[in-house]
Amino acid sequence: MFSFNLLPWALVALTPALVAAIGDPFGQAAGTTGGGSATPATPSSNAELEEWLSDSTARVIVLDSIFDFTGTEGTTTGTACAPWTCSPDPQLAIDSNSWCENYQPDATTSTVTYDSAGPSPLVVGSNKTLLGSGSNGGIKGKGLKITDGSNIIIQNIKITDINAQYVWGGDALQIDGGSNIWIDHNYFQHIGRQMVVTGYGAVTKTTFSNNVFNGEGTYSATCNGRHYWVGLFLGGGDQITFALNYLYKTSGRGPHVGGTDGYYQDVHIYNNYFVDIEGHAIDAGVGAKVLAEGNYFNTVTTPLLEDDGEAYVPSSDEVSACSATIGRTCVANTFTSSGTPSTNVANALAGFTDSVSEGATILTAQEAADYVQANAGVGIVN
Numbered sequence: 001m002f003s004f005n006l007l008p009w010a011l012v013a014l015t016p017a018l019v020a021a022i023g024d025p026f027g028q029a030a031g032t033t034g035g036g037s038a039t040p041a042t043p044s045s046n047a048e049l050e051e052w053l054s055d056s057t058a059r060v061i062v063l064d065s066i067f068d069f070t071g072t073e074g075t076t077t078g079t080a081c082a083p084w085t086c087s088p089d090p091q092l093a094i095d096s097n098s099w100c101e102n103y104q105p106d107a108t109t110s111t112v113t114y115d116s117a118g119p120s121p122l123v124v125g126s127n128k129t130l131l132g133s134g135s136n137g138g139i140k141g142k143g144l145k146i147t148d149g150s151n152i153i154i155q156n157i158k159i160t161d162i163n164a165q166y167v168w169g170g171d172a173l174q175i176d177g178g179s180n181i182w183i184d185h186n187y188f189q190h191i192g193r194q195m196v197v198t199g200y201g202a203v204t205k206t207t208f209s210n211n212v213f214n215g216e217g218t219y220s221a222t223c224n225g226r227h228y229w230v231g232l233f234l235g236g237g238d239q240i241t242f243a244l245n246y247l248y249k250t251s252g253r254g255p256h257v258g259g260t261d262g263y264y265q266d267v268h269i270y271n272n273y274f275v276d277i278e279g280h281a282i283d284a285g286v287g288a289k290v291l292a293e294g295n296y297f298n299t300v301t302t303p304l305l306e307d308d309g310e311a312y313v314p315s316s317d318e319v320s321a322c323s324a325t326i327g328r329t330c331v332a333n334t335f336t337s338s339g340t341p342s343t344n345v346a347n348a349l350a351g352f353t354d355s356v357s358e359g360a361t362i363l364t365a366q367e368a369a370d371y372v373q374a375n376a377g378v379g380i381v382n
């Protein structure tokens with residue numbers, strides 16, 4: 001019988017309410033300390049939050065409520081185009097940097113008004129812990145951006161409602177270059193573009209764990225009430241652990257890795273619970289190496305999209321092939337009422353010969369499904 005207490009990161013449930021980040025980062029982000037022993041403090045205003053996140057002081061910033069940026073910077077009226085002509089309620093694309101002229105020249109255009117706070121994220125510097133208290137600490141109407149930052153923990157935070165009707169209306173979390181970053185137990189919903197995204201700068205020693213990616217919403221690029229733009233990892237040398245996350249009612253990019261010539265990424269995707277995905281989950285484009293193991297795909301149309309990258313997403317009869325490259329068998333994925341991957345590429349395993357990947361503690365897919373449903377998202381750790 002599986003016991004949660006065998007998991008080092010599950011011990012957090014037994015820890016009294018602490019104010020520093022809770023539990024130990026695992027996977028690539030192991031050793032990350034964020035703001036460390038800085039005295040925890042709650043900002044008194046949006047402006048103070050903005051200052052504390054971006055300055056060069058090590059800080060533990062505790063959010064005990066939602067810091068709402070909606071409307072704080074007024075609105076912008078401009079052109080949008082309609083790349084998706086499905087119905088009902090397609091997302092429109094704001095014409096940022098002539099995107100419509102360059103990529104959708106034939107799309108119908110219209111004039112739209114959107115919230116100006118959405119496309120300009122809060123800057124997060126190095127040596128920070130951003131920690132939610134209880135189940136309703138977070139940021140609304142604006143996201144976060146890390147550029148070449150290191151030693152950052154973002155835990156137990158909700159990020160929601162960023163111009164969800166509009167692509168280019170804002171991302172929830174961008175990381176363009178960085179290392180030692182732990183994104184844990186957060187909740188994302190109603191975002192215009194990406195829930196999480198890395199830019200071309202390398203993002204290393206980074207773990208996304210125990211997060212909820214809730215794709216349910218009115219506006220969608222696929223017009224099925226499901227968010228398409230979940231995760232996108234693009235960097236030149238990304239080395240990322242993506243584990244124990246809960247993705248539901250999405251339709252794409254769950255996550256999309258790679259896709260640009262000359263850039264390469266190693267993303268270890270394990271013990272996630274994917275449910276009710278009308279579209280695709282994992283998409284490995286050119287440059288990507290993805291190892292996905294011990295995941296539970298429940299009612300997922302396409303667990304692995306056919307693309308140009310290398311992905312190994314084994315079922316039980318394919319796990320033994322891992323031994324030759326990573327020195328252990330992989331843990332099988334489970335596919336229930338779901339499609340099955342048709343393009344497993346064993347060469348993807350070459351991206352996971354480091355001690356962190358080879359030595360990872362990986363639950364069975366069923367154990368992961370149970371654990372994730374009980375433990376992902378906000379209100380669990382603090």
Ligand SMILES: *[C@@H]1O[C@H](CO)[C@@H](O)[C@H](O)[C@H]1NC(C)=O
Nearest residue numbers: 055056057058125126127151
């Ligand atoms: C972060 O902390 C480390 C260790 O104390 C220090 O060397 C580094 O300069 C800090 N970074 C910033 C941007 O303050």
